[in-house]
Amino acid sequence: MPRPPLPAPVEEMLAQPNFATISSVRPDGHPVSVPTWYLYENGRILVNMDAGRKRIDYLRNDPRVSLSAMDPGDWITHVSLQGRVVDWVDDEGLVDIDRIARHYTGQPYAVRDRARVSAWIDIDRWHAWGRLKHVR
Template sequence: MAQLPDDVHDLFEKATFAHFATMTPMGYPHVTPVWVDYDAETGHLLINTERERRKTKNVETNPKVGVSMVDPDNPYRFLSVFGDVDEVTTDGARDHIDALAKRYMGEDEYPNPIQSERVILKIAPERVYTGP
């Protein structure tokens, strides 16, 4: 598993949106903007979503994904990661979405209704690109 350089960890401390790419069963890319987090202890990127969403279904069929982020303070600074989702878990997913809501929205709790079940997609980076 590739490690993220220390100089990009600050991207996970502010409201940095990511574009998350998965593959549909028909072989087309599915790219959506998402909130993103990083577990420095395990080295995983974390995407919190719902069990019944297309991105979750896609990674259950094909775990290969891409994540691209642009620093909101400097559009020329970026992080791009290719890897595999090696776990889909509900453990801590509700608390995690509340923590992300605090970072991205300034809310103590995630305000949107949950349609199915929150899950965390844990991405093990294989390739990491940064710039400039």
């Protein structure tokens, strides 16, 4: 799997509001994978979670993560990333989740009564398939 920097076509795809899943590792070693929204900014991935999610505990315990972003119109075209959470930020005022929600829906995030946490992911390796298969 190639290492960053990512080629421009891969960055362009990641900048879109793609379907995505994020995977982490539970303390017992089992993987956990869930759908997620994300933003790709400055070579890193931003994800945001409800502060009560167990995934936060899993990622604080083991910051390794995998994220796969799939083109909504052609799910075979996807980019899979392996990396690690390198920075945690309390999402004061829901600024990050609003940016992410606007990216996907054009609207601010609807749930306003729950604390949220942002995690920045550094990309260690990546893989692309479909129309990006031969991009390096």
